[in-house]
Amino acid sequence: MTTDLAALADQILSAAKSAGADAADAVAVDGTHVSIDTRGGSLEEAQRSEGVEIGLRVLIGQKQASVSASDTSADVIAEMAARAVAMAREAPDDPWIGLASPDQLATDTDTTKLDLFDPSDEPDPAALEEDARRAEAAALSVEGVTRTIGGSAGYGRRRIHLAATNGFTAGYNRSSRSLSCVAISGEGTKMERDYEWDNRIYQSDLRDAEEIGRIAGERAVARSGARRPKTGAYPVIYDERVASSLVGHLVGAINGAAIARGASFLRNALGQTILPEGLSIIENPHRVRTGSSRLFDAEGLPTAKRALIDKGVLTGWVLDLATARKLGLESTANAGRSPGAPPSPGTSNLALTQGDKSREELMKDMGTGLLVTSMIGSTINPNTGDYSRGASGFWVENGELAYPVNEITIAGNLLEMFRNMTPANDAREHLSTVVPSLLVEGLTLAGD
Structure with a gap:
């Protein structure tokens, strides 16, 4: 019944x-x-x-x-x-x-x-x-x-x-x-x-x-025979499978709960350029046949398509009613909740602007560096954006895959990483978070 x-x-x-x-x-x-x-x-x-x-x-x-x-x-x-x-x-x-x-x-x-x-x-x-x-x-x-x-x-x-x-x-x-x-x-x-x-x-x-x-x-x-590359500063391509983690770090930093606590490295970045000028992050809760779509949020407010980042510029926070009131703003209809907890802000469907090159073409542009296909652990300083994660993937030389690598650590600062991102064109459109492979310049790799 x-x-x-x-x-x-x-x-x-x-x-x-x-x-x-x-x-x-x-x-x-x-x-x-x-x-x-x-x-x-x-x-x-x-x-x-x-x-x-x-x-x-x-x-x-x-x-x-x-x-x-x-x-x-x-x-x-x-x-x-x-x-x-x-x-x-x-x-x-x-x-x-x-x-x-x-x-x-x-x-x-x-x-x-x-x-x-x-x-x-x-x-x-x-x-x-x-x-x-x-x-x-x-x-x-x-x-x-x-x-x-x-x-x-x-x-x-x-x-x-x-x-x-x-x-x-x-x-x-x-x-x-x-x-x-x-x-x-x-x-x-x-x-x-x-x-x-x-x-x-x-x-x-x-x-x-x-x-x-x-x-x-x-x-x-393809991962057979993995080894560690030399320690140094190199460009890194985040494969499409893991690239959405970077957008996740950004969206977490503009969540109203973090902003209201003052615990975000983007707390003073409203209206500032934080991504390359051609890149936007669009939230569209009304995408058809997409798992996170919704017409209303957990507080009954109507959802709407909007740009969180518009041509590189941070346009606003991710807010529910309580965090909006605390910040003197209006809710962005981003409340979510579970049965045992009160509402809290969170996003639905996100899409980062795609580029005009394939991942392989980005590898040729990169020349020598790292293609990351898997990540473990995470150390992020929410106040400064300092970033460190374990990773594995493939070493790239002369724009071609050279050998698999593992047991390495990638380190950088998210503010600088966001400003130095170049997207590929390989994002899967049916996912809730549509993010292509991303080339990021100037990261430090800890290997041998």
Whole structure:
């Protein structure tokens, strides 16, 4: 029996008012997730989870508290509301919290136009297992692959409904289908690993299992014989698979929560040029068939396309209602939330301006340097932008791949890195974060 999430959210709000809340908002989530993992052609693990989770935030004056539960019985909802109110009464005052006013709320809530849900039947577990097996087999068929860590296939669907005592009530459905494979080349201390994956809203858009496995195997073999390059200052190309991490660092630095705390190396950069003049970062929450798309945020405000960076210039912060009020600004409709926490600012779909050259053409422009295909760890100073990360990939000489490298550290300063970025033209358009390979000048590599 399908749970009526709108009625459930309304029931939660009624319980909160009866318990003494001045205002409240609620979220109800009904989800199913299936994952199948294989190793060596045999089933290793099969998991399925499903159920309803509910969350409640209550406000009493300028105090708030959030609670969540996975039991939707009337008694539990009443007890949850009573506990939330009791917690709020003991909470410290926060002058910036509060629901949106009714005139701020989204009026267009028909999320079907975003095409976020595949109406086809849930795939049979046997079909998921077969996909994982086929990906593994394709990886093992690549000469030089010695084993696989495994293949993995998954399916998920979620229904989400938001409601608040200011009159907002709306929801949406999402689905996902995923497939991945991890392959290994070599033996003992000479082992190297790499992977390939795909994740789509629609089953019909998912790439073939043989392609996923083959690419994982070829990448693992290409890493055979990795060594460390000489320490020095070199240009670095971030492969498309990892380039989005740089945009992630930038977006984290303009998040309203960091700005309000004064803990960001971009806190004084509003209106300044921080990227090369031809580059923009566009947030577009309304992209069709894209996993992070949404017509309204977690506080019920209408979302809109906007430029976070416009031709190199930082135009604004990423704000929810509370951080906007603290900064004396208007919300940018970037609130997100989980059932057990209050709203906080975050982005949806992002795209960095693409260039007119391929990754290979950027390598020729670079001449000698590093192509990074994998990263581990992260040391970022949020106040200065000083940057250090472990990396592996390929050494480039005379514009061509020379040999694989690993166990190196890349260091620099994000402010300088942002100003010296050159994008390629290879970004995958279906991803939520669309970022091409990036050439960054003047980084320090710690190797031999």
